Amino acid sequence: MKSKIKIEDIYKIAVFFDLRMKQLKILEESDVKLVKNKIRSQCASITNKDDESDDSTATVQEKPIKKCKKSKETNIDFSQYYDSSSNDNNEDEVDQYVKSKVPKDKNLNVLKWWKEHRLEFPKLAILCAYYLSIPASSASSEREFSKAGQTINERHTSLKPETVDSILVLHSALQ
Helix, strand or coil, rough: CCCCCCHHHHHHHHHHCHHCCCCCCCCHHHHHHHHHHHHHHHHHHHHHHHHHHHHHHHCCCCCCCCCCCCCCCCCCCCHHHCCCCCCCCCHHHHHHHHHHHCCEEEECHHHHHHHHHHCHHHHHHHHHHHHHHCCCCCCHHHHHHHHHHHHHHHHHHHCHHHHHHHHHHHHHHHC
């Protein structure tokens, strides 16, 4: 069966965004590593694009720095102001998502869950919107090829390519 059916990487990655399948137990270990590495690299590219857009659009107006009077205390402890809610820097969004709890609901709406958690996993939510928009089948494209075959038949072999394109566009617009 495996020799006859080859599952493309894009579908393997899409499986990761289904909460019930995020552990990727359905895939082989080599595929699991491939999927996680691709998602991590795509998350990094999202970060890089955000950084570049921030640099190009942001204009910083520098104000002159005012000199402050020296205080007698030179060693001030700022630890009380540290943000204690920040996550471990070694753990990325992918790891956080994999460790997150999944509702045990058979009727779980994956797209609704991602919409509700888009702030918790912002980069993954962007990738999820891309990967979960993959059509489940190629039936629509198969229908278009079938219509093209019906348009170009024995009686219409001398049609110009532009004419065939126009006929197919009109046919798909009528449906």
